Amino acid sequence: MSCLHIKNLSVQFKTGRDTVFAVDRVSLDHTGGETLALMGETGCGKSVIANSIVRLLPENTSIKGEIFFKGRDLLKASERELNQIRGQEIAIVLQNPGLALNPIKKLGKQIAEPLVIHKKMPWKQAVSQAEQMMNQLRFTGLKEKIKAYPFQFSGGMNQRVIIASSMVLDPRVIIADEPTKGLDMEARKEVMRELADIKKRKGSSLLLITHDFDLSREIADRIAIMYAGEIMEIAQNKKYFKEPLHPYARALMQSLPENGFKPIPGPPVAMTDPPRGCKFHPRCPFRIKKCAGERPPEITINGRQVRCFLYA
Amino acid sequence: MKQKAPSRFKGLMKFDQEAGRFPASRAGMIVFMIFLFIALFAGILAPYGPNERFAPFESPSHSHFLGTNDMGHDILTELIYGSRVSLLVGILTACLATGLGLVIGLVSGYFRGITDEVLMAVTDIFLMIPRIPLVIICAVFLRSSYWLIILVLGLLWWTTTVRIVRSKVLQIREMGFIVSAETLGFSKFHILFSEILPNTVFVIIPKFMLTVASAMIAEASLSFLGLGDPSSKSWGMMIRYAFERGGFIRDMWWWYIPPGLCITVCVLSIVLMSFSLENSVDRFTDIFRGLIPSFTRMRRD
Amino acid sequence: MPVFYKKALRYALTLITIISLNFFIPRLMPGDPVINLAGEEISFNEDQIEIIRKEMGLTKPLGLQYLNYWKDILQLKLGYSYHFHQEVSRLLFGRMQWTLLLVGLSVVFGAFIGAFFGSRAGWRSGRFGSRLSTSLFLFFYSVPPFFMAILFLYFFAFKLGIFPLKGYYRTGTLPDIIWHLVLPVLVLTLFTSARNFVIMRGSVLQEKNRLYPLFARAKGLSDKQVLNRHVFWNASLPLITLIALDFGFIFSGALFIEIVFSMNGMGTLIYDSIKALDYPVLQGAFLVIALMVVSANILADITYSLVDPRVRHQR
Numbered sequence: 001m002s003c004l005h006i007k008n009l010s011v012q013f014k015t016g017r018d019t020v021f022a023v024d025r026v027s028l029d030h031t032g033g034e035t036l037a038l039m040g041e042t043g044c045g046k047s048v049i050a051n052s053i054v055r056l057l058p059e060n061t062s063i064k065g066e067i068f069f070k071g072r073d074l075l076k077a078s079e080r081e082l083n084q085i086r087g088q089e090i091a092i093v094l095q096n097p098g099l100a101l102n103p104i105k106k107l108g109k110q111i112a113e114p115l116v117i118h119k120k121m122p123w124k125q126a127v128s129q130a131e132q133m134m135n136q137l138r139f140t141g142l143k144e145k146i147k148a149y150p151f152q153f154s155g156g157m158n159q160r161v162i163i164a165s166s167m168v169l170d171p172r173v174i175i176a177d178e179p180t181k182g183l184d185m186e187a188r189k190e191v192m193r194e195l196a197d198i199k200k201r202k203g204s205s206l207l208l209i210t211h212d213f214d215l216s217r218e219i220a221d222r223i224a225i226m227y228a229g230e231i232m233e234i235a236q237n238k239k240y241f242k243e244p245l246h247p248y249a250r251a252l253m254q255s256l257p258e259n260g261f262k263p264i265p266g267p268p269v270a271m272t273d274p275p276r277g278c279k280f281h282p283r284c285p286f287r288i289k290k291c292a293g294e295r296p297p298e299i300t301i302n303g304r305q306v307r308c309f310l311y312a
Numbered sequence: 313m314k315q316k317a318p319s320r321f322k323g324l325m326k327f328d329q330e331a332g333r334f335p336a337s338r339a340g341m342i343v344f345m346i347f348l349f350i351a352l353f354a355g356i357l358a359p360y361g362p363n364e365r366f367a368p369f370e371s372p373s374h375s376h377f378l379g380t381n382d383m384g385h386d387i388l389t390e391l392i393y394g395s396r397v398s399l400l401v402g403i404l405t406a407c408l409a410t411g412l413g414l415v416i417g418l419v420s421g422y423f424r425g426i427t428d429e430v431l432m433a434v435t436d437i438f439l440m441i442p443r444i445p446l447v448i449i450c451a452v453f454l455r456s457s458y459w460l461i462i463l464v465l466g467l468l469w470w471t472t473t474v475r476i477v478r479s480k481v482l483q484i485r486e487m488g489f490i491v492s493a494e495t496l497g498f499s500k501f502h503i504l505f506s507e508i509l510p511n512t513v514f515v516i517i518p519k520f521m522l523t524v525a526s527a528m529i530a531e532a533s534l535s536f537l538g539l540g541d542p543s544s545k546s547w548g549m550m551i552r553y554a555f556e557r558g559g560f561i562r563d564m565w566w567w568y569i570p571p572g573l574c575i576t577v578c579v580l581s582i583v584l585m586s587f588s589l590e591n592s593v594d595r596f597t598d599i600f601r602g603l604i605p606s607f608t609r610m611r612r613d
Numbered sequence: 614m615p616v617f618y619k620k621a622l623r624y625a626l627t628l629i630t631i632i633s634l635n636f637f638i639p640r641l642m643p644g645d646p647v648i649n650l651a652g653e654e655i656s657f658n659e660d661q662i663e664i665i666r667k668e669m670g671l672t673k674p675l676g677l678q679y680l681n682y683w684k685d686i687l688q689l690k691l692g693y694s695y696h697f698h699q700e701v702s703r704l705l706f707g708r709m710q711w712t713l714l715l716v717g718l719s720v721v722f723g724a725f726i727g728a729f730f731g732s733r734a735g736w737r738s739g740r741f742g743s744r745l746s747t748s749l750f751l752f753f754y755s756v757p758p759f760f761m762a763i764l765f766l767y768f769f770a771f772k773l774g775i776f777p778l779k780g781y782y783r784t785g786t787l788p789d790i791i792w793h794l795v796l797p798v799l800v801l802t803l804f805t806s807a808r809n810f811v812i813m814r815g816s817v818l819q820e821k822n823r824l825y826p827l828f829a830r831a832k833g834l835s836d837k838q839v840l841n842r843h844v845f846w847n848a849s850l851p852l853i854t855l856i857a858l859d860f861g862f863i864f865s866g867a868l869f870i871e872i873v874f875s876m877n878g879m880g881t882l883i884y885d886s887i888k889a890l891d892y893p894v895l896q897g898a899f900l901v902i903a904l905m906v907v908s909a910n911i912l913a914d915i916t917y918s919l920v921d922p923r924v925r926h927q928r
């Protein structure tokens with residue numbers, strides 16, 4: 001049973017005279033209760049997909065396609081309906097926790113805010129409920145933290161606060177956009193633990209956007225790899241890490257520190273002028289003539305999906 | 313980054329492109345140009361000479377579009393010549409204030425240390441000195457004139473420019489080309505004036521414009537109190553005489569409303585111009601780079 | 614801690630500088646120092662001049678004069694006006710309350726109006742309504758306050774006769790005072806709100822590109838809620854400091870408005886003193902105004918540190 005069903009999503013930005021083709025005909029199924037990790041290099045479009053789901057993209061974007069959630073196409077929903085859905089049914093955790101929190105508001109209030117907005121709860125009640133939840137999430141020293149301000153804490157703590165505020169209404173889907181970016185080892189571990197907790201406890205679906213392989217290996221059920229705005233491979237966690245099928249996925253594995261840091265040959269893609277056919281073909285060691293002309297279809301093989309002519 | 317061929321005309325065109333995003337600021341530029349034109353060519357545009365006398369207190373008519381004042385001077389002529397005084401006082405005050413602010417900001421930001429601390433403390437003190445009351449005091453002791461206004465206001469108004477210049481200098485001094493110039497042994501003053509100065513000038517252009525606007529309002533207000541020079545009337549001075557010599561009581565609105573409107577519209581045009589600039593000062597620094605040869609040495613680090 | 618002492622030192626230095634400036638100006642200006650200190654009124658009587666010279670201690674050495682000056686200042690003795698036949702301090706403080714009333718009301722109203730409209734103009738900057746309000750307030754920003762006062766006087770008092778032509782009151786009853794205050798307060802409020810509008814608009818424009826409003830939206834807040842619950846408050850902070858910096862300008866504007874409306878506040882006092890060349894009153898006024906500007910700055914400083922938690926926690 002799919003919870004979130006993305007169908008042929010394409011997103012373009014206009015910057016001055018150029019158009020950035022951020023996402024190109026992406027289709028993705030996110031099942032209820034599963035943790036799906038959407039991975040790829042910086043700029044491949046994964047954050048764009050995340051923001052498209054909750055429609056938080058800037059105004060000069062053109063979005064095509066459909067995103068179905070609970071039978072409704074989110075891309076056609078009104079702003080009012082979206083306000084209801086955001087935070088309550090689909091929550092998104094943004095990058096850069098230090099900046100995502102309002103610097104002049106107390107932490108407790110910022111976590112409790114969804115309760116006040118959506119459930120019209122009085123502040124006092126909302127804050128105490130938030131406190132309870134934070135207790136469950138193993139926050140320590142709550143009394144001070146509730147009354148404290150973001151600048152008094154580290155990035156890791158702020159990130160946990162943001163995650164807490166996204167969970168306060170038990171949403172069906174939680175989207176975590178680069179939750180461990182810029183955090184030190186200690187903070188990373190804390191955040192990972194918290195995300196794993198979410199998985200176990202509430203049964204909500206988690207869409208994890210990240211380039212952190214350790215994180216996905218640890219908590220993801222399925223892995224989806226993106227390159228230049230397209231999804232190249234989707235596979236189950238263990239199977240993927242054992243043996244990635246797509247040439248790009250393989251090259252990515254090789255480039256990891258533990259596998260020798262082998263760089264992927266060729267220049268990165270210019271998103272304003274992507275290659276025709278398979279987007280990876282200029283850098284692919286296995287390319288054939290067909291790759292430059294046609295876009296490879298998604299091929300299902302052994303319960304996985306790969307977008308490559310190699311497996312046709 | 314592509315190197316654009318230096319061209320002064322291109323700079324102005326780019327301003328127009330920038331201003332095009334805010335159509336109002338284009339209008340502002342045009343209106344201000346009109347005022348400048350009037351001020352420069354007052355002699356040709358005015359219907360009569362500035363000292364020609366006719367029958368006083370006349371209502372507007374064919375021969376006197378805005379009537380005549382208490383001394384029998386044609387008001388339209390007075391209005392046109394008044395533009396010279398008002399604009400000149402405003403611009404000169406702003407030049408003095410901005411120039412002073414530029415120098416102090418440069419020195420303070422570049423040399424830092426005690427110099428910086430002292431200069432900033434002085435700036436804070438000057439910031440709180442009430443300007444118009446001080447001008448009033450100086451004007452009653454000395455002979456009141458426009459030069460006095462320019463001098464006192466200019467010597468007090470640099471405070472608004474200093475901080476902007478200083479923060480820009482703090483930014484620039486860390487950049488590669490400055491550090492390399494220092495290690496190459498150029499004297500500090502040389503670096504300050506030939507490398508840092510050109511790059512800070514464009515930050516202060518919007519501030520300069522706003523200072524002109526504020527100075528024009530201040531001058532008009534002070535002239536209204538009678539602290540200008542009666543022999544060459546600015547717009548503010550005209551309003552004063554209208555008030556003092558019975559223009560208000562006699563319901564001669566054509567005497568005092570046109571100069572007031574001129575001040576307002578002129579100030580508004582300046583404000584509109586600076587509006588778009590304030591939002592894009594950094595882009596301007598890039599655009600104007602082509603204007604001055606020394607810029608071609610500066611690379612984007 | 615050191616931040617607090619630095620600031621206190623700065624304010625102390627400013628006060629000392631201004632008070633000293635007030636001491637040196639009449640003595641450095643051309644002309645007889647006695648007349649510079651007592652006003653042109655006394656210049657007609659030779660004998661009187663010498664008597665006053667002795668009284669003022671102008672024959673004593675400069676250093677001693679300076680000390681005596683400080684003694685007088687601290688006792689709020691600002692000299693005597695021969696033109697008005699009154700102690701300068703009594704004269705000033707009597708008139709000052711009216712000016713403060715005018716300024717106080719206008720600053721408060723102007724802050725709310727400017728902040729309200731400015732925030733909306735900044736938040737929805739592309740919309741027609743915002744462009745309209747921006748143009749309107751920019752117009753008020755550009756009109757010299759005395760001219761706006763003249764226009765209002767002309768339309769509402771002269772032509773339409775709705776409001777009175779002069780003074781703060783005729784009968785002294787509260788409704789009468791309010792009726793007389795409407796036009797001047799209106800004019801000064803438009804002036805201050807225009808300045809606040811511009812600042813607030815700019816501040817909101819900056820804030821709306823930050824990440825926390827986006828995150829607030831992600832939590833499900835509507836556009837309006839993000840503005841009213843988050844951005845408005847963050848954007849108001851710079852307003853506090855800027856109102857303080859602007860205070861001198863606002864005060865000067867109030868003086869001109871008083872002059873046009875012939876109100877018996879400090880404005881008309883200064884105007885008459887200029888005509889009569891009554892120097893002690895002018896110097897006293899300068900001092901008092903400077904004092905109020907410094908006080909406003911101190912007040913704003915304290916308010917800001919109370920309101921912004923980041924500053925509060927650094928003490």
